[in-house]
Amino acid sequence: MxxxxxxxxxxxxxxxxxxxxxxxxxxxxxxxxxxxxxxxxxxxxxxxxxxxxxxxxxxxxxxxxxxxxxxxxxxxxxxxxxxxxxxxxxxxxxxxxxxxxxxxxxxxxxxxxxxxxxxxxxxxxxxxxxxxxxxxxxxxxxxxxxxxxxxxNLRLSLVVALVVGIIIIFLTGRFFSRQALQPVAAMVDKAGRITATNIDLRLPEGNGKDEISELAITFNQMLDRLEGSLESQRHFVSNVSHELRTPLAAIIAELELARSQKRTSEAYESAIDNALSDARKLTRLSTGMLDLAKASYDQAAIKFKEVRLDELLLDARLQVLRANPDYHIHIAFDTAFEDDNDIAILGNEYLLRTAFSNLMENGCKFSPARQSDITIGFDAVQTHICFKDQGIGIPQEEQQQVFEAFYRGSNRSYAEGNGIGLSLTHKIVKLHKGEISLVSEPGLGTTFTLSFRHL
CATH class of the missing domain: 3.30.450.20 (PAS domain)
Structure with a gap:
């Protein structure tokens, strides 16, 4: 009914x-x-x-x-x-x-x-x-x-009046219920026309004061979020397809060229090395995309527990140095701490370790000395972690875009990358209700500062 x-x-x-x-x-x-x-x-x-x-x-x-x-x-x-x-x-x-x-x-x-x-x-x-x-x-x-x-006569009059009154009340109630729910009917009709291809449509919000208007406003806000999510997915898929196409095309070209005619063993080894290099790029890209997807989960779907930031930084340092023995990563405390809670937060170990590894790799990768200096400090409320390098820096006009997925600035010719690391780090920090900021000058280096509310 x-x-x-x-x-x-x-x-x-x-x-x-x-x-x-x-x-x-x-x-x-x-x-x-x-x-x-x-x-x-x-x-x-x-x-x-x-x-x-x-x-x-x-x-x-x-x-x-x-x-x-x-x-x-x-x-x-x-x-x-x-x-x-x-x-x-x-x-x-x-x-x-x-x-x-x-x-x-x-x-x-x-x-x-x-x-x-x-x-x-x-x-x-x-x-x-x-x-x-x-x-x-x-x-x-x-x-x-x-x-x-x-x-x-009174009884008869009352019965007739009661019957007539109920009929009038029924018709009046039917009219007013139809009038009262007319905006809902309009919302249902409009919502039925909204699909993935025209998700920019919105429901009429009326006077913005009654409960039906509040429902329409809430529904429109949900549509805004869905539209943003769909737009992000389209952008993500477009970028992923572009990023995957390049190494795949390179691998196919190398293999076809090697197969086209007899070559020396050195030429075959060179082709294999080039194909392996492109395959590793694909592996890093797929790993980065999986981490980016995981960091996009709702907080309720991710397991949080008490973790120490200094221990995660040491684990991330070891992970980066194992893959890049020529990197130099130094970790130091601004001030000594007496309470473990000053450097402990509620977080996800894997995601935080990934964020720290990305910042360490970026600092070393874009620094001629292949070096990243990390300092840990804290106040009464937050723990602050600074990742500083003496690298090429980031131009001022590009600093607002470095956290966008697959964005690569003017420094892309300096080192290889796929534009996922900083976007992934930004999502992880926000997922932990933290803050991330950067200060950079071209030619002088870059400092990323992460702030988390400690226990």
Whole structure:
């Protein structure tokens, strides 16, 4: 069931229940008031007849004649008057005698002074009446035909009003639910047209104040992130295909050239060496891309634990020197530390080691002395690691782009690379909620500074 149908039915049910409660309250209140009012009328009519009998000395036969002639009146009551000894003094219609008074009834009236009850559809009242110092017991009974007719008409009116009201409420609720959810329907229609080819489309955000607008804004923000991710993937795939194509083409060319005719063993060895060199480039490229993909994971998907930065730096140094024996890497502390927590953070060992290795390799690779100097310092909140070299430096206009994947600046002719290392390092630092900055002057070297919040 659609939301607007559920809202319509829920609104109709709630309002219908409220109307029904009001209808019951009105009906039972009117019924109670009618009953009390008719008992008062009965008592007053009985007192009037008693006054005619005792005070005006009207002959009882005349009163009975009047009763018989007006018996079909809506409010014609049957009155009986007794003394306290249960002796009948007057009765409107002894032949009918609806009430059929008993000694127990008389005793109850004397005790309570007034009683009210219903008998065979009639309302009956019995009470004590005093006249000239004497007490009399009077009973009066009648059927409130007019009152019951009005009560029936009221009940019919309430039922009709309730049915008509529920229909109006249902139609009104249907209209307002459709109006209220119209922006959602527009959002659904617009979202259904958004695909990977037109992900730049956005949902209408309305007035930007209500909950539906907040939903549209949140959805558009998600689309912004998806569009950025897709754009990054397209850029990544484009760069990867370009980077892979070059060494693969070189390997194929070398092998085809070697196979085209008989050559000396030295020529074959040269072709094999060239092919191996290109294959190693492919290996480094694939490893870098895998690390870049791993660094792009959500933090919740990566295992973090307490690690010491100095130990990771030593491991990274050993790894780099094992692959490049001619490199020179020096690690030193700015100040001595007393608490291990000053150089410990929550992080992923593999990713941090990869980031440190990339910075060490970059410092040595672009430095004539093949040297990188690393210093570790800390303050009350963060641990700072500086990677400094005396290399060729990075021009000012290129410093904002060095962290982009596959970007290679004007120094690409100085050393081989694929433009992944610094981008990967930047992602790893951000994944650890750290900061990375660089200071560089062409010809004077470059310093990368990493800052992490320590334990």
């Amino acid at each position: 659609k939301i607007r149908h559920r809202l319509t039915l829920l609104f109709t049910a709630i309002m219908g229940a409220i109307l029904l409660a009001f209808a019951f309250a009105i009906y039972f209140s009117y019924a109670s008031n009618r009953e009390e009012e008719f008992y008062r009328q009965l008592r007053q009519q009985a007192i009037t007849k008693a006054n005619l009998l005792f005070d005006a000395q009207v002959d009882p036969e005349i009163l009975q004649t009047i009763y018989r002639n007006t018996r079909n009146s809506h409010y014609q009551e049957e009155v009986a008057i007794y003394d306290t000894g249960f002796n009948l003094l007057y009765h409107d219609a002894v032949d009918l005698d609806f009430v059929k008074e008993t000694a127990d009834m008389m005793a109850e009236i004397r005790q309570k002074q007034e009683i009210q009850f219903k008998q065979e559809g009639l309302q009956v009242v019995g009470f004590l009446f005093s006249y000239q110092g004497k007490n009399y017991i009077i009973t009066a009974a009648a059927y409130d035909e007019n009152g019951y007719t009005k009560l029936w």
